[in-house]
Amino acid sequence: MLVKSLSIKSLSRFLMVCSLAIALILGGPNLAKAESREETVDRLTDFLFYKVNPELNNRKLQAGDRDYILEWQRIRAAIDPRVKPAQEVCNSPGPGDIGWEFTAINGETYEQTYDRLADIIFYSRHPQRARQPISRGDKARSNEWLAIRREMYISNCGL
Structure with a gap:
């Protein structure tokens, strides 16, 4: 049970970091143009x-x-x-x-x-x-x- 919760927590962090990176990449140029x-x-x-x-x-x-x-x-x-x-x-x-x-x-x-x-x-x-x-x-x-x-x-x- 402990192993599953750690892997889910790690996966959640990874997905959050990926989402943030994608948002910065896609939103970055648009912010500069503003x-x-x-x-x-x-x-x-x-x-x-x-x-x-x-x-x-x-x-x-x-x-x-x-x-x-x-x-x-x-x-x-x-x-x-x-x-x-x-x-x-x-x-x-x-x-x-x-x-x-x-x-x-x-x-x-x-x-x-x-x-x-x-x-x-x-x-x-x-x-x-x-x-x-x-x-x-x-x-x-x-x-x-x-x-x-x-x-x-x-x-x-x-x-």
Whole structure:
């Protein structure tokens, strides 16, 4: 009797896990497509912002975080025009794919786009530089820009 109850309990757990997995697989893409364009822009902004500000540990910004808030707003302003419908961006979107994707614009390559985002973050942190290029001898600033740039990457079209 004990053996039968254990096997039924194990079978029940297995079926429950299988059902959950199937629901996630079938429902997952549909949930992602429900995201609005504004939600996508905010999600991508948060992703990059917290990648270049790991010291925040993904904590929510507060009113006193003025500099961080300005940086987030500048990143969002740069990302916003680069979020386009998946049908426009992806070479072979799935049937009925109505999601949003990050892309380069105005003839920029992705490398140039990420360089521009790194510039936006760097000069947001150093407004006194007024977008002056970093001199070759300024290793500290060069290293800071490179550290920001290393974190720049947003996948698109399921890559």
